[in-house]
Amino acid sequence: MDKLAILIPAYNEALTISKVVNDVKNVIREIPDSVIYVYDNNSKDNTSELAEKAGAVVRHEYAQGKGAVIRRMFREIDAEAYIMIDADDTYPVEAIPEMYKKIIDKHVDMVVGDRLSSTYFEENKRPFHNVGNSLVRTLINFLFKTNIRDILTGYRAFSYQFVKTFPVLSRGFEIETEMSIHATEKRMLVENQVISYRDRPEGSESKLNTYGDGFKVLKTVLNLYRGYHPFAFYSVFSFVSALIAVVSFVWRVLLPYSETYTVANFPTLIVSMIFLLISVITFFSGSILNSIQNNEKRNFELDLVRADERLKGLLNGKQ
Structure with missing residues (x-):
């Protein structure tokens, strides 16, 4: 069993995966029994080879979609604490130790990396993503009476209890919405942690479909509201x-x-x-x-x- 498991879902991230793995390795040196897991989701480039060369444990999920990757991660890995971070080098790894301490010392079930309270709106170059993030945050906080400040962030820390009791139903990027609502409805302890955000480096492309994934997220919100209320x-x-x-x-x-x-x-x-x-x-x-x-x-x-x-x-x- 790991003390800390770093979970990195990756799909065609050859440009940034080595840097992300190396940066994470540098900040978790003081945490014993820490392992970096990169789950490759049918990448067509050499993402998995670069991740393994950088020192990560590489595994594969052949069912396409971020939700499918997270389902596999949560089923296969046992750890006292988990931190999930995207492979696109948009999040600061320096926040990992503090997020880890909140899980271990304060028994928080989920720590949400809050981009929207810092640099997200200045760094993100896709205006409809800005509008969509704000809309989803407002809608969920209103419907579910919560105060999660960044619903769609991919930078989160989890407790063992959250990971092993969370039913992954979504296949795509709406999985973050599902996590946020699940934690709220099950009265699990959630904390926000403000983090900085930087846009993807030049040449790296987002896998998000602004309109398609946006509608999927809204559909997920309504379905979960119907299910929970x-x-x-x-x-x-x-x-x-x-x-x-x-x-x-x-x-x-x-x-x-x-x-x-x-x-x-x-x-x-x-x-x-x-x-x-x-x-x-x-x-x-x-x-x-x-x-x-x-x-x-x-x-x-x-x-x-x-x-x-x-x-x-x-x-x-x-x-």
């Missing part, structure tokens, strides 16, 4: 359906009936009853799913206890 999510549809039913019934059926004592608008009456039925169904669907979600929260607490026991067993075996 089903009653609130379905109550919106229940309320809207009930409002349509009441307004259409009163305006097109009840008021004319009070004057003529005949039901002249049968189609409207039928439609209003359908919307009323939809309102009732969505209300009780949300209630049932909310009960299931509460039960899942209780099961998750038991998963945390089991993760603690596994960690203690690994540490005792190591000693």
